[in-house]
Amino acid sequence: MKNHAQILEEFLLETQEIFDQLDIDLVRMEQEPRNDKLLASIFRAMHTIKGSSGFFAFRRLEKVAHAAESLLTKLREGALHATPDLTDTLLATLDALRLIVGGIAEQHLEPVGDDATLLTQLAALTEGSSFAKTLPNDVARPGVLGDSAYPTPAGFSQATFNDTGTRVDVDLELLDAAKQADLMAPVKISVDLLDELMDLVSEMVLARNRLLSFASSSADANFSSTVRTIDLITLELQERMMKTRMQPISTVWSKFPRLVRDLARECGKNVQLIEIGAHTELDRALLEAIRDPLIHIIRNSVDHGIELPQQRVAAGKPETGTITLCSKHENGMVIIEIGDDGGGVDLGLVAATALQKGLVSQERISRMTDREIINFIYLPGFSTKPFITEVSGRGVGMDVVRTKVQQIGGAVEVVSSSKGTELRLRIPLTLAIMPALFVQCATQRFAIPQNNLLEMIKFAPSDSGLEDFYGVPVYRLRNRLIPIVDLGHELGFDSLKKESDENIHIVVVQANGLVFGLMVDKVLFLQEVVVKSTGPLLKNISIYSGATILGDGQVAMIFDVGGIALRSGLVSKLTDQDLQSELPGAVTRVAATQSMLLFDLAHMPRLAIALDYVDRLEIFPIHKVEQQGQHDVIIYGENIMKLIWLSDYIESPSASKSCSSENINVIVHYHQGQPIGLVVQHIHDIIEIAAEIVLIMPSQAGIVGSAIYADQVVSILNVEEILQLSKINSYDLHKKNEDTILHSHFTPEGVLT
Amino acid sequence: MTLPISYATFYLADFYFGIPSASVVELTNTLMITPVPLAPSAISGLINLRGKIVTAIDLRKRLGITSRPELEGSVTVFVNRNELLFGLIIDRVCDILELDSSDFQQPPHHVSEDIAELIVGFHKLPDKLMFILDLDKLIYGCIASNADIAKE
Numbered sequence: 001m002k003n004h005a006q007i008l009e010e011f012l013l014e015t016q017e018i019f020d021q022l023d024i025d026l027v028r029m030e031q032e033p034r035n036d037k038l039l040a041s042i043f044r045a046m047h048t049i050k051g052s053s054g055f056f057a058f059r060r061l062e063k064v065a066h067a068a069e070s071l072l073t074k075l076r077e078g079a080l081h082a083t084p085d086l087t088d089t090l091l092a093t094l095d096a097l098r099l100i101v102g103g104i105a106e107q108h109l110e111p112v113g114d115d116a117t118l119l120t121q122l123a124a125l126t127e128g129s130s131f132a133k134t135l136p137n138d139v140a141r142p143g144v145l146g147d148s149a150y151p152t153p154a155g156f157s158q159a160t161f162n163d164t165g166t167r168v169d170v171d172l173e174l175l176d177a178a179k180q181a182d183l184m185a186p187v188k189i190s191v192d193l194l195d196e197l198m199d200l201v202s203e204m205v206l207a208r209n210r211l212l213s214f215a216s217s218s219a220d221a222n223f224s225s226t227v228r229t230i231d232l233i234t235l236e237l238q239e240r241m242m243k244t245r246m247q248p249i250s251t252v253w254s255k256f257p258r259l260v261r262d263l264a265r266e267c268g269k270n271v272q273l274i275e276i277g278a279h280t281e282l283d284r285a286l287l288e289a290i291r292d293p294l295i296h297i298i299r300n301s302v303d304h305g306i307e308l309p310q311q312r313v314a315a316g317k318p319e320t321g322t323i324t325l326c327s328k329h330e331n332g333m334v335i336i337e338i339g340d341d342g343g344g345v346d347l348g349l350v351a352a353t354a355l356q357k358g359l360v361s362q363e364r365i366s367r368m369t370d371r372e373i374i375n376f377i378y379l380p381g382f383s384t385k386p387f388i389t390e391v392s393g394r395g396v397g398m399d400v401v402r403t404k405v406q407q408i409g410g411a412v413e414v415v416s417s418s419k420g421t422e423l424r425l426r427i428p429l430t431l432a433i434m435p436a437l438f439v440q441c442a443t444q445r446f447a448i449p450q451n452n453l454l455e456m457i458k459f460a461p462s463d464s465g466l467e468d469f470y471g472v473p474v475y476r477l478r479n480r481l482i483p484i485v486d487l488g489h490e491l492g493f494d495s496l497k498k499e500s501d502e503n504i505h506i507v508v509v510q511a512n513g514l515v516f517g518l519m520v521d522k523v524l525f526l527q528e529v530v531v532k533s534t535g536p537l538l539k540n541i542s543i544y545s546g547a548t549i550l551g552d553g554q555v556a557m558i559f560d561v562g563g564i565a566l567r568s569g570l571v572s573k574l575t576d577q578d579l580q581s582e583l584p585g586a587v588t589r590v591a592a593t594q595s596m597l598l599f600d601l602a603h604m605p606r607l608a609i610a611l612d613y614v615d616r617l618e619i620f621p622i623h624k625v626e627q628q629g630q631h632d633v634i635i636y637g638e639n640i641m642k643l644i645w646l647s648d649y650i651e652s653p654s655a656s657k658s659c660s661s662e663n664i665n666v667i668v669h670y671h672q673g674q675p676i677g678l679v680v681q682h683i684h685d686i687i688e689i690a691a692e693i694v695l696i697m698p699s700q701a702g703i704v705g706s707a708i709y710a711d712q713v714v715s716i717l718n719v720e721e722i723l724q725l726s727k728i729n730s731y732d733l734h735k736k737n738e739d740t741i742l743h744s745h746f747t748p749e750g751v752l753t
Numbered sequence: 754m755t756l757p758i759s760y761a762t763f764y765l766a767d768f769y770f771g772i773p774s775a776s777v778v779e780l781t782n783t784l785m786i787t788p789v790p791l792a793p794s795a796i797s798g799l800i801n802l803r804g805k806i807v808t809a810i811d812l813r814k815r816l817g818i819t820s821r822p823e824l825e826g827s828v829t830v831f832v833n834r835n836e837l838l839f840g841l842i843i844d845r846v847c848d849i850l851e852l853d854s855s856d857f858q859q860p861p862h863h864v865s866e867d868i869a870e871l872i873v874g875f876h877k878l879p880d881k882l883m884f885i886l887d888l889d890k891l892i893y894g895c896i897a898s899n900a901d902i903a904k905e
Contacts, residue, residue: 202804492790493790534808535806535837536893537792537793537892538808547799549801554785554787554801555798555799
């Protein structure tokens with residue numbers, strides 16, 4: 001038998017859930033007043049609260065819930081319809097219930113308070129319908145709800161049930177369902193325990209890595225196979241463990257319909273909220289971190305973005321404004337887009353405000369792009385609102401949004417026009433594990449978070465791309481000047497001079513809207529790292545964001561790129577010298593995509609080859625393929641083209657050459673002047689893939705890594721490796737070419753290009 | 754009658770030190786240390802102790818004793834402070850000693866102020882002196898003792 005405290009605990013938890021659901025449902029009810037199912041569910045929710053409060057003898061709670069239930073009865077019967085005022089009252093009731101339950105949670109006693117006004121309001125609304133036949137008289141009349149006139153809870157609910165016939169059965173069914181759910185109920189686990197488990201799994205992954213290196217040098221087959229099993233289980237364990245930290249974004253969004261409605265009412269606007277992708281999951285800690293920024297953004301959209309109804313009509317827009325919330329996974333990040341169809345950011349006003357506040361000179365602003373002007377809204381205290389409203393205008397909005405999002409390794413972009421404003425937040429999936437690029441400086445390895453990474457450049461010292469710009473070394477990259485920070489110098493490795501003839505490596509990074517290059521000694525590899533704290537003694541060093549343990553058990557530091565920019569003095573130097581204005585690249589992002597040709601193999605769909613390797617696309621009838629030595633060849637123009645059946649190198653051998661059709665699709669690549677035909681099953685299209693390629697561990701023959709395109713994984717072909725594996729070299733080809741020059745008058749059968 | 758206190762004792766050069774053995778978690782030969790550029794000089798770097806990242810403090814540097822040529826052969830004492838592990842790099846370990854606290858004396862006056870701050874007091878043993886270290890000051894003092902941490 002459970003004790004009272006335990007049951008109370010459950011009651012509090014349950015009501016909390018009911019309240020959250022009611023928030024959503026009540027707002028929906030206003031939009032869909034004739035949705036009977038919805039009304040029934042709202043009624044049931046209120047009834048449950050009333051019933052439970054009766055059980056615990058929370059009289060105040062019961063009274064309010066009962067009055068609300070009476071009103072809902074009317075709504076459900078169709079005697080009344082949801083009006084904004086009515087919804088307001090119901091939402092106010094909900095708030096009152098929350099307050100009472102909040103008090104109960106704190107003191108385990110019902111807090112004292114007076115709900116007379118609310119009860120009168122509810123009763124008045126209930127009575128407002130002249131044909132109130134099923135309602136008990138004492139509920140309908142305000143003022144009769146005093147304790148003395150109030151019947152016992154049991155008797156009361158009996159009355160309600162009698163009035164509405166079949167509802168008793170419905171509730172019984174619900175009760176059954178509740179019992180079932182009780183058995184399947186999720187287990188509550190403390191977050192600390194989850195974090196500890198996560199730590200243990202990370203350790204296990206590292207131990208597994210060490211084990212793998214033993215296994216590869218061991219001749220014992222049993223040992224190797226056991227290690228492989230452990231490897232698989234560890235991988236699975238890690239994935240599942242990550243899952244436990246994930247929650248759908250709807251846990252944050254669920255508050256928004258109510259928020260939007262209330263704000264819109266306050267501003268005298270009509271706004272609807274559309275949610276797309278509410279099931280998108282991200283790390284619990286991150287969800288918490290984006291809650292406030294999202295609320296800020298939505299406040300801004302309702303208050304500043306969406307126009308008043310008459311303005312909207314005048315502008316030829318529907319009277320009701322729309323805010324769209326959309327979230328999705330993209331390239332291992334979560335993208336959250338918040339769009340409104342309002343008036344957009346008034347760039348003129350922003351520019352004028354910036355001038356007025358003395359943030360920028362008239363001369364400078366005339367040269368600024370729209371995008372640069374929009375960046376002013378991120379400045380602390382920047383508000384174009386001439387007066388402060390209840391909702392927003394205190395000028396603490398966008399800078400808070402950006403700071404918070406950047407704190408968790410994300411980024412914010414704004415696109416605005418007279419048709420509306422769209423904010424795009426890029427949030428990493430999790431903080432605990434992230435991809436990072438390892439670089440070497442002197443003898444040490446360091447990790448640069450991939451979020452900060454734009455591109456890598458390598459050049460010979462003779463081919464000096466480095467210039468001096470007001471004392472800041474800069475590199476000219478595609479006509480943009482990028483300031484360079486010598487990492488070795490920053491870290492105090494000056495004494496270890498590198499050899500002058502070694503290549504110079506620059507990793508182009510971005511942080512806080514600043515793009516700059518980090519000069520490192522070596523670029524090593526890309527790897528997922530488990531981020532750990534550096535401990536209390538080192539956390540003051542701003543250039544590190546954490547530390548991680550590598551596969552060989554060594555610790556490596558993870559850089560905080562923003563901290564490096566600050567420490568190097570780059571930020572202040574740039575503001576001093578007005579370098580920013582000379583560096584348009586500091587504001588615009590480098591396009592981080594590359595063109596790829598998407599194709600399938602018989603048993604392995606979605607492969608991609610860099611377009612640089614694709615010279616032509618051809619279709620040949622299969623009977624044109626000839627055997628020459630160990631190779632399949634085909635006559636192509638004036639050349640003999642050697643064919644590489646990609647399936648031989650990438651798929652399992654059994655799958656090779658399972659060519660069902662009469663024709664073969666060939667990607668032609670000219671290798672040292674000679675055509676090489678890569679035989680594939682099916683060619684799709686040219687796509688743009690993010691330049692960030694995830695390396696696969698362990699590596700697969702013929703594949704560089706994978707990228708994500710349209711929510712699916714695409715494997716990227718390693719052309720160089722395939723060419724090597726297929727033992728094609730120019731000498732062989734030339735020789736064969738001479739042997740078979742006779743056939744040169746043949747032309748290919750079909751040309752797809 | 755006072756209760757005896759148990760000390761883990763060790764040597765740094767010719768100096769004999771003790772720390773309360775209750776705070777000692779384990780001892781290892783000094784493992785691979787990753788130096789942390791820009792860290793205070795007394796911090797040797799970070800150690801991976803079975804998946805935990807532990808800050809290692811070179812006690813010779815911390816106490817201003819001429820530094821040893823290399824870490825090889827040294828021993829790391831892992832101590833628990835506020836649920837966090839720290840590694841103290843020492844020359845060699847000695848016994849666990851149980852000493853009566855009545856035996857305890859305030860820090861001597863002839864040591865320099867910097868060092869005196871890190872010493873709680875000492876015990877006079879038959880053949881030598883054993884200095885008792887203040888672990889909290891020893892560890893958390895590392896943050897403040899460095900002016901180079903944050904330039905900005």
